[in-house]
Amino acid sequence: MQFASRLDNVETSAIRELFKLLGKPGIISFAGGFPDSAMFDVEGLKEASQKALTEEPGGALQYGATEGYEPLRTQLGAFMKTKGVDVDPSGLIVTTGSQQALDLLGKTMISPGDKVIVEGPTFLATIQCFRLYGAQLISAPIDANGVKTDELEKLIAEHKPRFVYLIPTFGNPSGAMLSLERRKKVLELAVKYQTLIVEDDPYGDLYFGEAPPPSILALSKDVPGSRELLAHCGSLSKVLSPGLRIGWMIAPAELLAKATMCKQFSDAHTSTFSQATAAQYLKSGRMPATLAHVREVYGQRAQAMGAALERELGDAVSFTQPQGGLFFWARLTGANGKLADANELAKRAIEKLVAFVPGAPFFAEKPDVATLRLSFATADVAKIEEGVKRLGQAL
Ligand code: PMP
Numbered sequence: 001m002q003f004a005s006r007l008d009n010v011e012t013s014a015i016r017e018l019f020k021l022l023g024k025p026g027i028i029s030f031a032g033g034f035p036d037s038a039m040f041d042v043e044g045l046k047e048a049s050q051k052a053l054t055e056e057p058g059g060a061l062q063y064g065a066t067e068g069y070e071p072l073r074t075q076l077g078a079f080m081k082t083k084g085v086d087v088d089p090s091g092l093i094v095t096t097g098s099q100q101a102l103d104l105l106g107k108t109m110i111s112p113g114d115k116v117i118v119e120g121p122t123f124l125a126t127i128q129c130f131r132l133y134g135a136q137l138i139s140a141p142i143d144a145n146g147v148k149t150d151e152l153e154k155l156i157a158e159h160k161p162r163f164v165y166l167i168p169t170f171g172n173p174s175g176a177m178l179s180l181e182r183r184k185k186v187l188e189l190a191v192k193y194q195t196l197i198v199e200d201d202p203y204g205d206l207y208f209g210e211a212p213p214p215s216i217l218a219l220s221k222d223v224p225g226s227r228e229l230l231a232h233c234g235s236l237s238k239v240l241s242p243g244l245r246i247g248w249m250i251a252p253a254e255l256l257a258k259a260t261m262c263k264q265f266s267d268a269h270t271s272t273f274s275q276a277t278a279a280q281y282l283k284s285g286r287m288p289a290t291l292a293h294v295r296e297v298y299g300q301r302a303q304a305m306g307a308a309l310e311r312e313l314g315d316a317v318s319f320t321q322p323q324g325g326l327f328f329w330a331r332l333t334g335a336n337g338k339l340a341d342a343n344e345l346a347k348r349a350i351e352k353l354v355a356f357v358p359g360a361p362f363f364a365e366k367p368d369v370a371t372l373r374l375s376f377a378t379a380d381v382a383k384i385e386e387g388v389k390r391l392g393q394a395l
Pocket residue numbers: 033096097098099100123167171172200202234235236237242245246247
């Protein structure tokens with residue numbers, strides 16, 4: 001069958017192929033990007049969905065506005081306020097997961113051949129989504145403090161991109177946290193070069209110790225002219241439930257209007273039942289306790305994984321202990337003649353019944369084959385310890 005030419009440069013993800021092997025009995029998987037289902041606040045969501053049906057059946061079950069269900073927009077505005085962002089409900093649209101916000105950004109902003117700067121490494125689905133719209137992706141290097149803003153400035157000046165896409169807080173896959181200083185620098189660069197910055201922030205609430213610096217959006221109030229150059233994507237997926245498919249986008253009015261138009265032709269609106277449930281949930285006041293719970297459990301798992309990696313793999317890997325999010329980003333050092341190719345290690349690891357994702361597919365440009373991503377979200381501490389031990393044996 002002949003397909004549209006826009007599909008020519010997009011392959012199904014290497015990760016999906018790997019996932020086919022995860023059904024093996026007894027396997028311990030650090031490969032997924034899922035939150036732990038055991039962490040879902042089922043009781044709270046039951047109550048919220050029941051309330052949605054009894055108190056507002058006409059809203060929860062009917063077609064709704066493309067921009068989003070008003071009570072949810074109001075609740076999301078209040079939620080953002082707790083994170084230092086002043087936004088009127090009309091200043092955000094609800095999206096079907098933040099993945100849809102990324103797709104709408106691709107649709108509204110990218111013409112074939114346009115340049116977009118992303119981090120190297122960055123979220124795989126973003127790479128594929130932007131490529132589908134014909135973007136030429138340019139990789140900006142990162143370290144443990146996020147994107148290197150000096151390098152970023154050079155790339156912006158040279159390539160004049162349509163926009164820059166960043167995951168500043170606990171990136172996927174990097175786990176890195178952009179420092180406060182660099183966040184401010186990003187805002188300065190936006191204004192200096194009049195470049196749109198996309199801040200993708202599904203993990204910002206998932207911190208384990210001290211709260212991270214405010215989002216780039218929250219900091220924009222101190223940098224005149226920057227707010228009009230920012231699009232911010234939020235999500236309830238990692239902290240509440242990805243199955244609800246509730247995300248949102250805050251962006252300049254002109255961009256929101258175009259994105260809304262595109263969304264109208266795509267899914268008309270995000271499920272009103274999900275939106276009404278999410279609105280009731282946020283209104284119920286359970287969110288702070290839910291956040292505290294996920295932070296604590298994932299924090300313990302991250303701690304356990306860091307300790308196990310040091311114990312079992314020693315100087316054969318280097319990594320920075322993540323302060324939040326769901327991932328360890330590690331690099332095989334090749335010390336003492338040990339393996340330095342994560343693809344090869346992934347094959348051996350599957351034989352030892354442990355799985356992770358090699359890092360290469362997360363690079364839009366030159367891949368670093370020594371890198372790997374390990375999720376600590378879905379295995380408990382005992383499984384994490386056993387899984388990392390197997391990884392050490394595989395190595
Ligand atoms: N952005 C990033 C960085 C992610 O890691 C994910 C989920 N893996 C998403 C966006 C999409 O999440 P959702 O559509 O569930 O909100």
